[in-house]
Amino acid sequence: MSTIQKPVNQKAWWLVLPVLLCVAFSAILPLMTVVNYSVQDIISPERRVFVGTEWFASVMRDTELHGALWRQLQFSLAVLAVEIPLGIALALSMPAQGWKASAVLVVVALSLLIPWNVVGTIWQIYGRADIGLLGHTLQALGFDYSYTGDPLHAWITVLVMDVWHWTPLVALLAYAGLRSIPDAYYQAARIDGASKLAVFRYIQLPKMRDVLMIAVLLRFMDSFMIYTEPFVLTGGGPGTATTFLSQYLTQKAVGQFDLGPAAAFSLIYFLIILLLCFVLYNWMQSLGAATKEPTHD
Amino acid sequence: MTEQRFHKRSIFLAAYILFALLPIYWMVNMSFKTNEEILSSFSLWPQHFTWANYVTIFTDPSWYSGYINSLIYVGINTVISVSVALPAAYAFSRYRFLGDKHIFFWLLTNRMTPPAVFLLPFFQLYTTLGLMDTHIAVAMAHLLFNVPLAVWILEGFMSGIPREIDETAYIDGYSFPRFFVQIFLPLIKAGVGVAAFFCFMFSWVELLLARTLTSVNAKPIVATMTRTVSASGMDWATLAAAGVLTIVPGAIVIWFVRNYIAKGFAMGRV
Numbered sequence: 001m002s003t004i005q006k007p008v009n010q011k012a013w014w015l016v017l018p019v020l021l022c023v024a025f026s027a028i029l030p031l032m033t034v035v036n037y038s039v040q041d042i043i044s045p046e047r048r049v050f051v052g053t054e055w056f057a058s059v060m061r062d063t064e065l066h067g068a069l070w071r072q073l074q075f076s077l078a079v080l081a082v083e084i085p086l087g088i089a090l091a092l093s094m095p096a097q098g099w100k101a102s103a104v105l106v107v108v109a110l111s112l113l114i115p116w117n118v119v120g121t122i123w124q125i126y127g128r129a130d131i132g133l134l135g136h137t138l139q140a141l142g143f144d145y146s147y148t149g150d151p152l153h154a155w156i157t158v159l160v161m162d163v164w165h166w167t168p169l170v171a172l173l174a175y176a177g178l179r180s181i182p183d184a185y186y187q188a189a190r191i192d193g194a195s196k197l198a199v200f201r202y203i204q205l206p207k208m209r210d211v212l213m214i215a216v217l218l219r220f221m222d223s224f225m226i227y228t229e230p231f232v233l234t235g236g237g238p239g240t241a242t243t244f245l246s247q248y249l250t251q252k253a254v255g256q257f258d259l260g261p262a263a264a265f266s267l268i269y270f271l272i273i274l275l276l277c278f279v280l281y282n283w284m285q286s287l288g289a290a291t292k293e294p295t296h297d
Numbered sequence: 298m299t300e301q302r303f304h305k306r307s308i309f310l311a312a313y314i315l316f317a318l319l320p321i322y323w324m325v326n327m328s329f330k331t332n333e334e335i336l337s338s339f340s341l342w343p344q345h346f347t348w349a350n351y352v353t354i355f356t357d358p359s360w361y362s363g364y365i366n367s368l369i370y371v372g373i374n375t376v377i378s379v380s381v382a383l384p385a386a387y388a389f390s391r392y393r394f395l396g397d398k399h400i401f402f403w404l405l406t407n408r409m410t411p412p413a414v415f416l417l418p419f420f421q422l423y424t425t426l427g428l429m430d431t432h433i434a435v436a437m438a439h440l441l442f443n444v445p446l447a448v449w450i451l452e453g454f455m456s457g458i459p460r461e462i463d464e465t466a467y468i469d470g471y472s473f474p475r476f477f478v479q480i481f482l483p484l485i486k487a488g489v490g491v492a493a494f495f496c497f498m499f500s501w502v503e504l505l506l507a508r509t510l511t512s513v514n515a516k517p518i519v520a521t522m523t524r525t526v527s528a529s530g531m532d533w534a535t536l537a538a539a540g541v542l543t544i545v546p547g548a549i550v551i552w553f554v555r556n557y558i559a560k561g562f563a564m565g566r567v
Binding site: 005006007008009010011012013015016018019020022023025026027029030031033034037089090092093094102104105106107108109110111112113114115116117118121122123125126130131132133134136164168169172173175176211214218221224225227228231245246249250253254259262263266269270273274276277278280281284287 | 306307309310313314316317318319320321323324327335336339341377381382384385387388389391392393394395397400401402404405406407409410411412413414415416417418419421422437438440441444445448460498501502503504505509518519522533536537540543544547548550551552555558559560562563564566
């Protein structure tokens with residue numbers, strides 16, 4: 001949404017109105033309900049007591065929540081540390097054109113279109129020691145692998161599952177960035193006798209920088225709200241090894257029906273996401289302005 | 298040197314593709330086995346090939362109605378999302394108006410909000426409205442992240458169309474609706490397709506809201522599957538077959554959007 005040379009027209013509001021109504025109904029109304037719950041103690045639908053910031057204070061002191069938040073951060077950072085380099089490497093090794101490029105693109109993107117709970121199911125039947133290829137093979141090789149019994153194994157399995165599921169997103173974005181590099185750049189590099197590493201460092205990486213930033217932020221935010229895949233695979237366990245923020249929130253809200261604390265927690269969660277989102281938005285805006293500028297000159 | 302380099306890349310690519318496809322292959326493999334075979338022996342391909350699991354799904358209403366329910370709410374959602382997003386995306390790509398940037402940002406935040414945050418309020422809201430366990434409820438709930446996504450993607454595509462085209466059309470005496478439908482829409486056909494594809498996909502893959510807002514009549518296939526998992530006595534073979542069937546729609550449509558898929562995931566910004 002670059003603002004260059006756009007006429008001001010307040011009537012454009014009418015075009016946006018349907019979207020506003022739709023989203024307001026499914027976003028603002030519920031959000032106000034959350035705010036409402038977060039300051040009340042709801043004993044029954046008829047009996048409610050205003051408790052002010054008490055829930056926020058108790059949520060902030062909740063050690064289980066701290067645990068979930070800490071696990072979440074570790075997990076999200078691990079996701080980035082693995083998926084970004086792997087995605088770049090994958091994009092660099094994908095063929096540039098022809099039917100092979102299309103075929104590889106489709107195969108790589110396939111995991112992105114699988115329903116999230118099916119991703120969990122796939123890894124469940126892949127990882128189980130009795131019936132799964134991975135579990136069975138690891139057992140046969142002498143590893144005592146069990147994603148349901150060992151917290152570390154569970155954590156690693158969830159991570160590998162996420163890498164399997166989402167690295168293609170990073171790869172696709174990096175690939176799109178690579179394809180935008182004109183051939184002339186490579187020719188110039190060849191004439192200068194630049195090494196492969198130099199080409200990567202000074203031509204490919206700068207060209208991919210913007211899309212990679214989108215990839216980093218999208219992956220960070222989406223991994224921050226991961227729910228379905230670990231829910232199906234490990235159910236948050238063993239113990240709390242793979243209980244991340246959304247899982248914990250859902251347990252509180254639906255499982256224990258602790259409306260007040262769950263609502264307060266929701267709002268804090270929402271604010272964290274809002275902050276991240278703001279960074280992403282500004283990045284995307286500056287990216288839009290940068291890529292559109294040359295066409296106007 | 299380059300030859301060897303090329304070789305290394307091919308090996309890496311092949312290794313990744315193997316890593317990507319093996320788990321899927323394993324599920325497909327399992328879907329053609331019987332439960333007895335899955336539990337008793339371990340083999341890389343079905344020894345007693347059977348279509349029985351697929352027959353079960355296509356003949357048992359509690360299974361196939363899940364697919365129909367999913368397709369209904371995903372369809373409703375996609376149609377609403379794209380049709381409300383089209384004019385809005387046009388407004389964002391062509392004009393400046395009061396609060397435009399704030400609204401654009403606010404839309405993005407909705408794409409990024411964890412559905413878990415809205416779980417309870419949705420439950421209460423739709424219970425109050427008497428919409429629980431209807432396709433409309435799930436379709437409406439999924440608007441939360443699909444409308445913003447559609448607006449962002451479409452805005453990206455529309456910004457690539459020169460404004461001169463609009464101006465020429467207005468000078469030629471086209472009204473806005475006529476211009477939009479007859480001239481502009483054909484120009485951004487690809488964008489509409491990609492937006493629809495992404496709405497379809499994100500509604501199709503979502504579980505948390507779909508599961509919470511339905512119980513019997515509108516129960517989606519993804520929920521049917523999780524409830525089978527938690528039941529005692531796992532029916533692995535049917536579960537695998539159901540999983541394979543959920544991948545099929547995506548696998549078919551992906552071919553048509555393969556060149557735009559990165560643009561879609563970057564929300565129109567690539």
